[in-house]
Amino acid sequence: MGLHTLHLVLYYKKNPFGIFDVDPLRVSLSEVLCLYPQITGRLTRRESGNWEVKCNDAGVRVLRAKVEASIDEWLRSADGSEEKDLTFWEEMPEDPSTWAPFRIQVNEFEGGGVAFGLSCTHMNADPTSITLLFKSWIESHRQEPIEHPPFFNSTIFHHQQVPNTSTNSTNYYATKANAKTPAVKMVTSTFKFSNSAIKKCLNKVHDQCPKATPFDLLAALFWTRVMHLKAPKHDNKHSLSICLDFRRLVQPPIPLGYFGNALQFSLLTLNEEEMNCGKLGHVVELVHRHVSGVGEEEVWSVVDWLESQKEEGGKYAPPFRMYGPELTCVSMEHMITGHKSLMFSASFKSDEKPVHVACHVGNVEGEGLIMVLPSAEEGLARTVMVTLPEEEMPKLCEDQAIQRLQPTMLISGTR
Known part of the structure; x- marks a missing residue:
């Protein structure tokens, strides 16, 4: 998956916070990231030349953006490349030691709508993983139990069957x-x-x-x-x-x-x-x-x-x-x-579920x-x-x- 990236966008009709304040979200995000040490790490090469995540708690890039249209106008008139702009991304540099493989962009629409854009390298996660990351974040924000806690044990792929290629x-x-x-x-x-x-x-x-x-x-x-x-x-x-x-x-x-x-x-x-x-x-x-x-x-x-x-x-x-x-x-x-x-099901309140979810592959x-x-x-x-x-x-x-x-x-x- 090293050639691909993932970009998930979740649209909410109403701003769940009234006057938008990103600080409460940062608090709950920090709490849920304690469960996801790989997300806050940085990519590095092992001696073998394979990629690994150095869990150094370097953090996730979080950005804020304003969209000069209502959410309804946007969904009717934007194109795919513009939608992808709701997720922030920079290609991996030659030295990725300070480069964040996970990015979150909070987009505020005119009239109160909001879209959360999550981006990552596809070799780090698939669409299921990045969706459940966001869902866990919202559950943490609502102070609810995490329904699908992250599981990182890669030994599940070390099966005991005779290899068949x-x-x-x-x-x-x-x-x-x-x-x-x-x-x-x-x-x-x-x-x-x-x-x-x-x-x-x-x-x-x-x-x-x-x-x-x-x-x-x-x-x-x-x-x-x-x-x-x-x-x-x-x-x-x-x-x-x-x-x-x-x-x-x-x-x-x-x-x-x-x-x-x-x-x-x-x-x-x-x-x-x-x-x-x-x-x-x-x-x-x-x-x-x-x-x-x-x-x-x-x-x-x-x-x-x-x-x-x-x-x-x-x-x-x-x-x-x-x-x-x-x-x-x-x-x-x-x-x-x-x-x-x-x-x-990633809802800030019972009546504030996403109105649309998009997933782009780079x-x-x-x-x-x-x-x-x-x-x-x-x-x-x-x-x-x-x-x-x-x-x-x-x-x-x-x-x-x-x-x-x-x-x-x-x-x-x-x-």
């Missing part, structure tokens, strides 16, 4: 490690789908895939629609890289509060005929079958493969691009338990990125953030198959 996943990682992708300008647009729209569409594909999830449906929908924007493939095959959180895919399950990266990337490839059969439900079923088939063996095989790539002296192989070159689709379904979304290249996130509306509602080459985005936003679900367009790369 010959699975579909390891073959995919090996290919990805050598892939080259031309850099093009990428833009991001956000689509919000209501509970009723997703429920209606799931009912339509029920005969083909009775156990389909909102992720299965939206991954299949956006994959098939994005495919029509791309140049024809010489082998008539289309691939989707599916990213799943594996904390609950292994036995015993890894605590949700595990702080680090627990992501499994796997490849689903379909031929032209399967993609163009005319029935969305058919592709939904194939996505569902693939997701359901990702299990413990595939997860541990990747851990073993990464270990097997170490150079003499124990240094890991150079990082490679995980979000690309294939179209990548990230599932955050594990953050929804029952009707409760952990991404929207340094995405290739065919693009689809992130299927929980939505502020409970039930089956979902938010989909799509990052594509700039010239493709306007056509996707006008696609009739997507528009039939009547999405609300928020941050858009077409403006």
Whole structure:
């Protein structure tokens, strides 16, 4: 993950403090950071050449910014690059000893809204980790117990099975490690789908895939629609890289509060005929079958493969691009338990939950990125953030198959 960064933005309609005073937040942040020593540390190199966090309590960068628009105006008119500006980031310098790998930016909108932007290096944390960090901060501020305390024990990856480095996943990682992708300008647009729209569409594909999830449906929908924007493939095959959180895919399950990266990337490839059969439900079923088939063996095989790539002296192989070159689709379904979304439960007060949550990945290249996130509306509602080459985005936003679900367009790369 060394090539990527993470940027999480949580929007609140009302300023939870009336006249904004950041000092109470600094107090509660200091308290919760006592539980997260890795966040306040600095990156350094071991003798082997591998990265480690020096837990020296150097702190987290906290910035404050004002936005000259109301939160409603911003969500209607801003674009993806402007939204990313709600999170502060500076690339790692050659000497990172004083460089903070975690940043927090508090953004005040006109009329009282506020957005919290959190940024970090992706090799330090995944979207689940950074979301639960913020949630723990708010729980500390409310003087409540931390629901998912951080867990740092990396020995959970030292499993006792016989190493297996010959699975579909390891073959995919090996290919990805050598892939080259031309850099093009990428833009991001956000689509919000209501509970009723997703429920209606799931009912339509029920005969083909009775156990389909909102992720299965939206991954299949956006994959098939994005495919029509791309140049024809010489082998008539289309691939989707599916990213799943594996904390609950292994036995015993890894605590949700595990702080680090627990992501499994796997490849689903379909031929032209399967993609163009005319029935969305058919592709939904194939996505569902693939997701359901990702299990413990595939997860541990990747851990073993990464270990097997170490150079003499124990240094890991150079990082490679995980979000690309294939179209990548990230599932955050594990953050929804029952009707409760952990991404929207970070509330200062019972009636002041986030109205929108966005998650950006830095340094995405290739065919693009689809992130299927929980939505502020409970039930089956979902938010989909799509990052594509700039010239493709306007056509996707006008696609009739997507528009039939009547999405609300928020941050858009077409403006």
